[in-house]
């Protein structure tokens with residue numbers, strides 16, 4: 306047996322999977338969530354499925370809980386033939402442009418880059434430290450959310466502020482969701498049976514976090530998230546784009562930095578409009594006549610189309626438009642709204658294909674639509690395993 310352990314640590318959770326890199330089969334998976342809260346929870350699917358309440362003050366403790374879950378089921382993780390560990394890391398800055406073998410220096414750099422991603426890198430660092438202590442002799446690989454976007458040209462990643470200030474504080478656009486945009490754009494090309502190097506694609510990753518990416522022949526040339534994952538599309542709890550002047554206005558009006566952070570990252574987006582960050586609730590409320598819920602969807606669609614138009618022009622045309630992640634994969638009405646009245650740009654959706662409950666990669670464009678329109682499920686864990694294997698051989 307040989308397995309890759311994939312650790313996907315979020316701001317307050319750790320998702321993990323044990324993947325056979327040759328077959329792609331997952332022999333165990335789970336989630337430790339509500340890290341840092343009074344009561345957390347682990348859901349583990351190994352020999353059997355179990356769910357239990359746990360208290361996990363930090364990501365190191367969360368890692369210990371997942372190790373304990375394997376042991377409880379009589380399949381200690383140390384005996385499962387793990388040959389490499391792949392870690393998702395959100396912020397790789399300008400220096401990590403590809404998956405990287407983790408040594409002490411790389412781990413420390415990941416921690417330092419936490420200055421640019423305070424919600425993510427510190428917890429990911431803790432998970433790395435815990436995993437390296439448990440598996441000191443297997444290679445650990447960091448796979449970065451930002452790396453895919455390091456091919457953006459300066460015109461796309463530079464903010465028009467004093468360059469000295471920007472350089473001193475690392476203020477530029479990095480982009481996120483890169484692991485997802487990479488796997489989805491490659492799988493779209495495979496699905497179409499066309500070389501990735503021949504395609505101009507726009508990938509819409511629409512989940513609780515959301516971003517758009519312009520992929521020119523396999524390379525990211527623009528993306529909607531920026532210095533942080535707050536810029537761009539309307540998200541579950543995040544505002545996306547907002548005039549920076551509005552922040553100054555709110556600061557002058559009595560908000561402090563913490564209050565602004567909580568407002569824009571935690572109490573905006575769909576949640577701000579409706580009280581729920583789950584798109585299903587928002588849709589149900591809109592269908593029941595809630596005007597704020599209807600407006601939330603209209604604003605979200607307007608924003609997506611804004612980026613769609615921008616990237617169409619940047620790419621100088623479009624071969625494939627791809628929907629992915631929870632909302633992108635499951636919300637047919639939203640996909641229809643995004644594609645409405647774009648026949649003049651070669652984007653023609655097929656209502657029946659779009660409404661089909663089919664899962665997996667599929668075509669939803671009309672027969673003869675000049676732009677292919679696809680739904681391609683994202684699979685960040687499989688991509689992390691693939692990149693890990695590619696690096697360690």
Ligand code: AMP
Pocket residue numbers: 511512513514541582583584585586630631632633635636
């Ligand atoms: P993600 O962050 O990719 O897990 O996506 C979460 C979002 O996807 C939430 O807003 C959900 O409402 C939405 N979503 C997930 N599954 C479904 C589904 N089966 N039908 C409709 N929406 C879904």
